[in-house]
Amino acid sequence: MSGLARFVEKMAGVEVAVVGDLIADVYLHTRPSRLSREAPVLVVRYEREEVIPGGAANTARNLAELGAKVHLLAEVGDDSTGARVAEMLGAAGVRTEPLHVRGDRPTVTKTRILAGDPHRTKQQLFRIDREPPRGDVVALDGETISRLERVDRHVQGFVVSDYDYELLSPPVIEWLCRKAASKPVVVDSRHRLPSFVGVSVITPNEEEAEEATRRRIDGTADALAVGRALVDSLRVKAALLTRGKHGMMLFEPRREPLDLPVIGSGEVVDVSGAGDTVVAAFTAAWLSGASFAEAAWISDCAASVVVMKVGASTCSKAELTGVLERAVPPK
Amino acid sequence: MNRSDDVVAATLARLERRKVLVVGDLILDRYVSGEVPRISPEAPVPVVHVRTEEERAGGAANVAANLASLRARPLLAGVCGRDAAGRTLREKVRAAGVPIGGIRVDPRRPTVEKTRILARHQQMLRVDREEVVPIDGATEAKLVAWLAALRGQVDSVVLSDYAKGLLTPAIVAAACRLDAEVLVDPKGRDFARYRGAHGITPNAAEAEAATGCDTSTVDGCRKAARRLIDQVGLRWVVITRGPQGIYFLTAEGAEGDVPTRARTVFDVTGAGDTVIAVLALARGAGLPLAQGVLLANAAAGIVVEKLGAATVTPAELGSALAHGFSTSARVTTRKGAAALAQRLRAEGRRVVLTNGCFDLVHAGHVQTLEFARSQGDALLVAVNDDASVRRAKGEGRPVQELAARLRVLASLACVDAAFPFAEDTPDKVVRQIAPDVLVKGEDWKDKGVVGRELIEKRGGRVVLAPIVEGHSTSRILERIAASRAARDARASAGTSP
Numbered sequence: 001m002s003g004l005a006r007f008v009e010k011m012a013g014v015e016v017a018v019v020g021d022l023i024a025d026v027y028l029h030t031r032p033s034r035l036s037r038e039a040p041v042l043v044v045r046y047e048r049e050e051v052i053p054g055g056a057a058n059t060a061r062n063l064a065e066l067g068a069k070v071h072l073l074a075e076v077g078d079d080s081t082g083a084r085v086a087e088m089l090g091a092a093g094v095r096t097e098p099l100h101v102r103g104d105r106p107t108v109t110k111t112r113i114l115a116g117d118p119h120r121t122k123q124q125l126f127r128i129d130r131e132p133p134r135g136d137v138v139a140l141d142g143e144t145i146s147r148l149e150r151v152d153r154h155v156q157g158f159v160v161s162d163y164d165y166e167l168l169s170p171p172v173i174e175w176l177c178r179k180a181a182s183k184p185v186v187v188d189s190r191h192r193l194p195s196f197v198g199v200s201v202i203t204p205n206e207e208e209a210e211e212a213t214r215r216r217i218d219g220t221a222d223a224l225a226v227g228r229a230l231v232d233s234l235r236v237k238a239a240l241l242t243r244g245k246h247g248m249m250l251f252e253p254r255r256e257p258l259d260l261p262v263i264g265s266g267e268v269v270d271v272s273g274a275g276d277t278v279v280a281a282f283t284a285a286w287l288s289g290a291s292f293a294e295a296a297w298i299s300d301c302a303a304s305v306v307v308m309k310v311g312a313s314t315c316s317k318a319e320l321t322g323v324l325e326r327a328v329p330p331k
Numbered sequence: 332m333n334r335s336d337d338v339v340a341a342t343l344a345r346l347e348r349r350k351v352l353v354v355g356d357l358i359l360d361r362y363v364s365g366e367v368p369r370i371s372p373e374a375p376v377p378v379v380h381v382r383t384e385e386e387r388a389g390g391a392a393n394v395a396a397n398l399a400s401l402r403a404r405p406l407l408a409g410v411c412g413r414d415a416a417g418r419t420l421r422e423k424v425r426a427a428g429v430p431i432g433g434i435r436v437d438p439r440r441p442t443v444e445k446t447r448i449l450a451r452h453q454q455m456l457r458v459d460r461e462e463v464v465p466i467d468g469a470t471e472a473k474l475v476a477w478l479a480a481l482r483g484q485v486d487s488v489v490l491s492d493y494a495k496g497l498l499t500p501a502i503v504a505a506a507c508r509l510d511a512e513v514l515v516d517p518k519g520r521d522f523a524r525y526r527g528a529h530g531i532t533p534n535a536a537e538a539e540a541a542t543g544c545d546t547s548t549v550d551g552c553r554k555a556a557r558r559l560i561d562q563v564g565l566r567w568v569v570i571t572r573g574p575q576g577i578y579f580l581t582a583e584g585a586e587g588d589v590p591t592r593a594r595t596v597f598d599v600t601g602a603g604d605t606v607i608a609v610l611a612l613a614r615g616a617g618l619p620l621a622q623g624v625l626l627a628n629a630a631a632g633i634v635v636e637k638l639g640a641a642t643v644t645p646a647e648l649g650s651a652l653a654h655g656f657s658t659s660a661r662v663t664t665r666k667g668a669a670a671l672a673q674r675l676r677a678e679g680r681r682v683v684l685t686n687g688c689f690d691l692v693h694a695g696h697v698q699t700l701e702f703a704r705s706q707g708d709a710l711l712v713a714v715n716d717d718a719s720v721r722r723a724k725g726e727g728r729p730v731q732e733l734a735a736r737l738r739v740l741a742s743l744a745c746v747d748a749a750f751p752f753a754e755d756t757p758d759k760v761v762r763q764i765a766p767d768v769l770v771k772g773e774d775w776k777d778k779g780v781v782g783r784e785l786i787e788k789r790g791g792r793v794v795l796a797p798i799v800e801g802h803s804t805s806r807i808l809e810r811i812a813a814s815r816a817a818r819d820a821r822a823s824a825g826t827s828p
Contacts, residue, residue: 030458038447039454046444046460080415112373113448113458124374126448126456128363130381 004298004329005321010288012067017098017151019176020161020168020188022074023055024081026111029122044115044125053085055108056161057094058273058314059188062280063159064093065314066302068287071151073098073144075105075167082107098147100140105132108165132166139169148175157184159283160199161276164191184287188279196234201286203240203279204230220246220259227251238292240299242278248303250296258293263304263327277306277315297329339652342626343645345616350404351608352481354506355391355491355498355516357409357434359420359442362386362677364449366790379450382789385677388423390443391491393601394516397608399428400642403615406485408433408474409497410466416442433477437470443495449679452708452767465496478505486615487512489607490528494518503527512566512614516607517541522563530567530614531559532607538570546570549578549588556580567620571606571631579624587621589628605634605643626652661741661748665763668711668750672764681707684766685796686757688720688804689736690729695802697743702796703770704745712740712749713760719753730808756781767791773798 030044053061060072072094076082078101085107086096109130116122144167160176162168168176176185177198186201187193193204193212206217209226213233217223223241230239231251239251250258281302285295301323305315365381388396391409398405407429411417413436420442421431444460466474488506490513492498507513507527515522515531520541522531535546544555556568560582567581576590609630613623629651630643663671672682685703689696689712704710714736720729729736733751740749752760761769761782771780773795783793 028458033459036454036457038457041454041456043457043459046441046458113456124371124376126376127371127373127378128365128381128448129378 004290004294005324007285007288007290007294007298008066008317008321008324011284011317014063014067014284014287015069015071015155016063016157016159016283016287017071017073017148017155018056018060018063018159018161019073019148019172020056020059020159021108021163021165022053022057022072022076022085022099023163024057024085024107024109025052025054026050026081026109027052028111028113030113030115031117032115042115042125044113051081051084051088052313053088053092054110054273055163055276057085057089058276059159059161059280060089060094061092062277062302062314063284065316066281066284066320067317068284069095071095071098071155073100073147073151075100075102075165077101077106078103079107081109098151100143100147102140105137106130108132108163137166139166139172141169141171144169144172145175148172148179152179152183155183156287157186157200157283159279160185160187160189160196161279162187162189162192168192170195184283186279186283186286188275193230193234198235200236201238201240201282201292202230202234202236203242203275203282205242205275206244209241217243223249224257227257240278240282240296242275242303248278248296248300250292252292258296258330260296260300260330263300263323264308273313274303274307277302281315281320298324301327339649342618342622342652343649345618346612346626347402347645348404349486349612349615350406350484351398351487351489351611351615352406352408352433352478352485352506352509352511353391353395353398353489353491354408354478354502355394355489356443356493356495357388357392357407357411357420357424357497358390358493358495359411359416359423359444360387360389361444361446362449362679363446364452364677364679367450377450377455379448379455383673383677385674386419386423388420388427389445390493390495391489391497392420392424392427392429393604394489394491394608395424395429396427397601397605397642398612400644401608401612401648402645403608403612405429406433406481407431408435408478410435410437410440410470410474412436412440412442413438414442416444416460433474435470435473435477437466439467440464440496443493447679452679452681454679461495463494463496465499466502471499471501475501475505478502478509481509483510485509485511487514487611489513489611490515490525491604491607492516492518498524500524512611514607514611514614516603522559526563528563529565530569530610530620531563531565532569532571532603532610533559534571534603535573535575538568546572552578552588553580553586556586569606569610569620569624569627571603577606577624577628577631579620581620585621587624589624591628591632601641602631602635605630605641609643609648661746662737663748663750665713665750665752665760668713668748669763671709671748672711672766675709676765676767680709681767682764683707683710683768683770684713684757684761684764685710685770686713686715686752686760688715688724688729689740690720690724690731690804691807692736692739692743693802693804693807695799697745698799699770699772699796700740700743701745703768703794704747706768706770706794707766709747710745711764711766712746713752713757713764714740714749716751716753719755722755724805730804758782761785765789765791769793770796772796 027050029047033045063070111128114122180199185199187196241249247261278299281299285298302315362385367377395405395407446458448456513528515525538555539546542555545551569579580586606627609627
C-alpha cells in the first residue's frame with residue numbers, strides 16, 4: 001500500500017449525504033465566584049461559551065474537511081443553538097439545505113459546565129443535556145424519506161450517523177437498507193446496529209459490537225469472533241471494528257481479517273469524536289476508489305490526528321496526507 | 332358597604348393609573364430544571380436531563396411588573412445587551428404590561444443573566460453572566476436625555492439598584508431632576524451615592540451594613556434611619572425587617588413600626604420589589620408615608636404567602652386592607668393553576684395535586700389534604716364543579732355550590748390553590764397540571780388511578796392517602812336527615828292526642 005495520498009486528492013470529487021442525529025456540544029467556561037445567598041450552592045461566573053457541531057454534524061464536518069461535498073440530513077430545534085450550529089456547518093462547507101428545523105423539539109444539546117480560576121485547568125462540574133423527551137416527539141418518516149430522495153439525486157453514497165434519537169425511525173432505516181443495493185451506505189450506529197441488515201459497511205466500536213452480538217470482547221480472539229459474526233449476520237461488504245488503544249480490525253466476507261495498530265506516539269488526548277472521523281475518512285477514501293483495506297488504513301491515520309486534539313474535532317486533508325506519508329502500513 | 336370599605340376603595344382609587352418611573356438594573360432570571368439519571372461517562376459529574384426551562388424579568392423589571400399588576404402605569408429605564416437574553420428580557424417585560432421604550436441596548440455588555448440549575452427540586456448551581464462596569468458614556472447620555480424628557484410627567488421615581496452598573500452618578504442626578512419623589516431600593520454600603528433622592532428602603536441587613544447600627548431592635552432601626560437621613564439628606568427611611576415587619580422614620584421625626592401581616596411565609600423572593608412598588612405608588616398619589624407603609628406591608632404580606640416571585644393585584648390588596656388578611660387569592664382558575672404549577676416546578680418545587688367534590692368539608696378531608704401537602708412543597712386542589720358533582724353523587728348534591736366549596740378549601744392552611752374542573756375524571760387536569768405527586772384516597776387502591784401512567788412516565792408518583800374511617804359527606808347528610816326525621820317524628824308524636 002503506497003501512494004495512498006492520491007486517494008486524499010480524489011476526495012474532492014466525492015459527494016455524500018450524512019443522515020442522522022445532530023448533537024450540539026457546548027462548553028461553558030466559567031470561573032468560581034462565591035456561595036449563593038438563595039441556596040447553599042456555588043455561584044460561577046460566565047466567561048465564554050464554545051459550541052461544537054457533534055454527532056452527525058461532526059461526521060459531516062470531517063467529510064467536508066477532507067474536501068468532500070457533503071449534504072447533512074438531520075434535525076435541529078427552532079432555537080439559537082440550532083441556528084448557531086447550522087451557521088458553523090455552512091461556514092465549514094457543509095450543505096445544510098436538507099437540515100430540518102423543527103419547532104416541536106429542541107436541538108439535542110450537551111452542555112458541559114467547566115469551572116476554574118484563570119491559568120488553571122478547568123474542571124467539569126455538570127453536564128446539562130437537552131433532548132426531545134423519548135417517545136414524545138414524532139418521527140417524521142415521510143418528511144425524512146422525501147428529503148433522502150431529493151438528496152439521493154446528487155450523491156454517490158450515504159453515511160448514517162445514528163445516536164439513537166428519533167430521526168432514524170424504522171421506515172427510514174428500511175429505506176437506507178434498501179438503498180444499499182444500489183449505492184454505498186456506511187453505518188455508524190450507537191445502539192441499533194442489528195437493524196441495519198444489508199448495508200454496505202458498518203464501523204462499530206467494541207462496545208457497540210458487543211451490544212449488537214451480545215458477546216464480550218476480551219482480547220483479540222473475541223474481537224475476531226465478534227467481527228466475523230457481524231459480517232455474517234448483517235450481510236455487509238465490510239465491518240471496521242475500532243478498538244481504542246488496540247487499533248482497528250477490518251472484516252470482509254471470505255477474507256482474512258486485517259489487524260491495524262494504533263498509529264503515532266500514543267499520546268491520546270481526547271477520543272471523543274474519533275469514531276466520526278473514522279467513518280468520514282473511511283467513506284471518503286472508499287468512494288475515491290480505495291480498497292476496503294486501503295480505506296481502513298487511511299481512516300486509522302485520520303484517527304491518529306484527531307485523538308491528539310481536545311474536543312470533538314476534525315482531521316484536515318493536509319494533516320491526513322502528512323500522516324500517510326510518514327506512517328508505515330502493515331503488509 | 333361599610334365605612335372602612337369606603338375608605339379602602341377611595342385609597343385604592345387614588346393609586347390607580349399613577350405614572351411611576353423605575354430606573355435600575357435589569358436581570359433575566361432563568362430556571363433550568365430536570366432530573367439527574369446518571370453520572371457522565373466523560374467525567375465524574377452528574378448529567379442533568381433538562382425537563383423545563385423558564386425565564387423571568389427580574390431586578391428593576393420585577394418592580395415595574397409589580398406596578399403593572401397594581402394597575403399603575405409603569406415606565407422602565409435600563410440597559411440590556413444585544414443578545415438572545417436581551418430579546419427575551421424585553422419580551423418578558425412587555426408581556427408583564429410594561430412599555431420597553433426606556434430599555435437601551437448596549438452592544439458592549441451582555442444582558443445580566445442568572446441561571447439556576449435545579450434537579451430533583453434542589454438548586455445545584457447558579458451561573459451568573461454579567462459584566463459589572465458602569466454603562467458606557469454614549470448609553471448613559473441617551474438615558475439621561477430620555478429621563479430629562481419625562482420631567483414633570485411622572486408621579487414618582489424608583490431607583491432599583493442591583494449593583495450592575497446602571498445607576499451612575501449622572502443617571503441618579505437625572506432621575507432626581509424630574510420634580511417627583513425619588514425612592515431608592517439600595518445595594519452596597521455607600522448610600523451617599525443616592526444623594527438627591529428622597530426616601531430609601533434598605534432591608535435590616537443593608538441598613539446595618541451601611542450604618543453599623545444593630546437593626547434587630549426598634550431602637551437600633553431608629554438610630555440607623557436617623558443616621559441615613561442626616562448623612563444622605565433624605566426625607567424618610569423605611570427599613571424592611573422580614574418577619575418583624577417594617578420600620579419607618581421621617582426627617583421630621585414621625586416614626587412607626589408595623590408588624591408583618593403574613594401568617595405563613597412561603598417565599599420572601601421579590602417581597603422587597605413589592606414593597607418599593609407600593610410605596611412609590613402611594614407616595615406618587617400624595618399619601619402620607621405612614622399610609623404608604625401600611626399599604627406596602629399589606630402587599631408584602633400577600634406576596635410572601637404566594638409561592639415564587641409574585642405580584643399583587645388591586646383586588647387582593649383591597650381585600651387584605653378591608654378584611655384583614657384574606658385567603659381568597661388562593662381560589663384560582665384551571666389555567667391559573669396550570670401556570671402556578673409550571674412556575675413552581677421551574678423553581679424546583681414539588682407540586683402535589685389532589686381532586687374531589689369537598690361538599691361538606693369534614694375531618695377526613697382535612698386529614699387527607701394535610702397528608703397531601705406533606706408529600707411536596709405546594710398543594711393544588713381540583714374541585715368538581717356543580718354539574719359533575721351531581722353526575723357523580725346524584726340529585727340534591729352538591730349541598731354547597733362551587734364558589735363556596737372553593738372558598739372553604741382556599742382558607743385551609745395546607746391548601747395553596749383551589750380551582751374547578753368540569754369533567755367526570757381528572758385525566759385532563761392531571762395532564763394540564765403535570766404534578767410531581769398525585770394524592771388519592773386509599774379506597775382507590777384497586778380501582779386504577781386515572782393519570783397514573785402519565786405521572787409515572789414523567790418521573791412523578793401516585794400516593795394513596797390513609798382514610799379516616801367514619802367520615803364522609805354522604806354520612807353527614809344521612810345523619811342530618813335521620814335527626815330531622817327523628818325530630819319530625821317526635822314533633823308529630825307530641826301533637827298526637
